[in-house]
Amino acid sequence: MSPGVVGTFEYRVDEKGRVPLPPRWRHEFRGEFYLTVAAEKCVTGYSADEWKRVTADLGSDPIPNETTRRVKRRMLADAYAAELDAQGRVILSPILREHAGIVDSAIVIGQDNYFEVWNPESWRAEHAVSTEQAPENIEKLRAQRRQ
Numbered sequence: 001m002s003p004g005v006v007g008t009f010e011y012r013v014d015e016k017g018r019v020p021l022p023p024r025w026r027h028e029f030r031g032e033f034y035l036t037v038a039a040e041k042c043v044t045g046y047s048a049d050e051w052k053r054v055t056a057d058l059g060s061d062p063i064p065n066e067t068t069r070r071v072k073r074r075m076l077a078d079a080y081a082a083e084l085d086a087q088g089r090v091i092l093s094p095i096l097r098e099h100a101g102i103v104d105s106a107i108v109i110g111q112d113n114y115f116e117v118w119n120p121e122s123w124r125a126e127h128a129v130s131t132e133q134a135p136e137n138i139e140k141l142r143a144q145r146r147q
Contacts, residue, residue, distance in 0.1 A: 004028065006110035010120065017097055018089040019106045019117060021045075026088050035096060036079035040126065043096045043117040045082075050113050092117065 009022050021029060034051040038044045046054060058072050078099070082090050092102060100106075101119040109116050109123070118126070130137075 004110075005112055005115055008110075009108045011106055011108060013092070013097075013102060013104055013106050014089075017092045017094065018085070019092060019102075019108065020087065020089045021084060021108065021115070022110075023088060025110065025115065026084060029084060029090075032081045032083055034079055035082050035090070035092065036075050037096060037099045038116060039074075041119070041122050042100050043092060043102070045090070045115045045117070047114075 005025050005028055007022060011020050013019050028047055029045070032048050034046045034048070036044055036046075055076070058068065058075070061068055064072070078093075078095050080093060084090055092100075092106075096117075097103070100117060101122060102117065103119075105120055107118040107120050107123040109118065
């Protein structure tokens with residue numbers, strides 16, 4: 001998947017739990033793609049190719065430790081294959097909507113190689129924390145890369 005899944009968009013969620021993806025992303029998610037819960041209170045969406053990479057990485061340990069097993073259970077148990085409808089919308093399952101607290105509106109954000117869907121209030125809180133911690137987190141990332 002080429003870089004380009006970026007930006008922040010707010011959409012209404014209809015009575016069937018459908019939320020649009022931004023038009024400029026739709027070519028990245030043609031055909032089957034995957035939705036699942038995230039560690040944070042949001043939903044993540046991966047192209048089929050990216051999903052293969054994510055699950056391969058999770059499954060690379062022939063005898064997974066407890067942490068790996070729990071992460072796999074959390075990510076995979078509620079995951080499902082999805083497709084966009086003719087209007088570019090995807091159905092968020094009741095389990096995913098409940099996990100993220102999504103009711104009648106959602107914030108869809110790009111993360112380069114995947115996207116996240118948030119409850120608007122939760123997104124504003126996360127965005128505020130991420131913004132406040134950005135200088136410190138950038139330095140942490142730089143330090144990790146030097147190691």
